[in-house]
Amino acid sequence: MSDRTFTLDDLRRILLESAGAEEGVDLYADISDTGFEELGYESLALLEAGGRIEREFGVSLDDVNLSDITTPRALVEAVNELLSVDTAAA
Amino acid sequence: MTTPVVVTGLGIAAPNGLGTKDFWAATLRGESGIGPVTRFVPDQYPARLAGEVPGFVAEDHLPGRLLPQTDRMTRLALVATDWALEDAKVRPQELNAYDMGVVTASSSGGFEFGQNELQKLWSKGGQYVSAYQSFAWFYAVNTGQISIRNGMKGPSGVVVSDQAGGLDALAQARRQIRKGTRLIVSGAIDASICPWGWVAQLAGERLSQEDDPERAYLPFDPHAAGHVPGEGGAILIMEDLATARARGARIYGEIAGYGATFDPKPGSGRGPGLRQAIRTALDDAGTAPGDIDVVFADAAAVPDLDRVEAEAVNEVFGARAVPVTAPKTMTGRLYSGAAPLDVAAALLAIQDGVIPPTTHVELAPQYDLDLVTGAPRTASVRSALVIARGYGGFNSAVVVRAAG
Known part of the structure; x- marks a missing residue:
């Protein structure tokens, strides 16, 4: 379906749009392995960001347990895996 | 049991003045904050005047994390609470979380936020509705957000009884203080000047349809013909008298x-x-x-x-x-x-x-x-x-x- 990839910059932008940034947190620093909790995002913020990723990238996160995904790196990988499955199926 | 309960801090957001100083100065000058609705285009509605809080830029006062999840009424309430605590010289982080509670009133909840999300639901579909709709529209949301922002985990709640609720909340705050809680943030801020809030008020048939701001809201006047809706309110810091005195607080009254x-x-x-x-x-x-x-x-x-x-x-x-x-x-x-x-x-x-x-x-x-x-x-x-x-x-x- 898509040859798009989901990058850390996409995630940064979507996090900012959907939930803002915690005071004192620089999303443009190297945050790949910083926990979402440490970045100031609770489960609802991730749910909101997840909804935007679904809409924008045409994937479904229904089978992904967001609470198991604790870092930006893990989320970027999970979304790209969904994108590659979609591409392979197309 | 009947320990006196006093007010030690005020935070005000009113149509004729943002902040206690501006509000009180305008009020004593007889200066009105009523004017044409600017938050939406009111032309198609029978009531077109409102009291809107002037000059409030949420981004100047609140962290970015809070903006996507808050209605205007909650933003005003959070900032008014900051001002009230500062006025009372209370630093909540220095007190025991369970010694502080929040009891506000609400009449409609976060209607503007809710309207935006319902519009997304109808026009685009459920997957476009913000996850924050789960609480941002709700009556209790001001109490909850004030509690979270200031780390207040004592007895808290919301009172919903339309305009009377503003006093009922103070009474409930006083009860909680008399039962032993050291400090309660109370009062209320409402703000629902949006089409959804407007039609809900129009249904009550008490809105003035006059277009002249000086002739629109005339209680006890022969020309009384309904009221002009406004937004804002006040947040009060309430404590028992002995605690307030012991910390040398300025006491506005009981x-x-x-x-x-x-x-x-x-x-x-x-x-x-x-x-x-x-x-x-x-x-x-x-x-x-x-x-x-x-x-x-x-x-x-x-x-x-x-x-x-x-x-x-x-x-x-x-x-x-x-x-x-x-x-x-x-x-x-x-x-x-x-x-x-x-x-x-x-x-x-x-x-x-x-x-x-x-x-x-x-x-x-x-x-x-x-x-x-x-x-x-x-x-x-x-x-x-x-x-x-x-x-x-x-x-x-x-x-x-x-x-x-």
């Missing part, structure tokens, strides 16, 4: 008495409950009618309701026996925010020895009230009565009194 009643079923032939609410508040305060120096009226500007209020005041105090005022003629009716703002004004009246005016009103002769119109009146104010009524039959009254 929430000394409270009474509430509910009106009988229409057509029952039984009289309205307002007079009893006033009597109960006076008894609770241990105050005789003659000791009240000013009454802040509910001021519905609906002729039948004005008559009921004027009769209740005169039955308790005697005709023209007590000054009556309605500074809300300068803000519009703020729903749950109105009475906390009146309580704040009463406390400032005690502090400055001046009664703020009722603007643009010429008293209809049948009411026989000593209505303070035109200009503020210099007077020694030791005790004041604040009245608030909610749509559907809620009557509440609070006595505020100079401390000590």
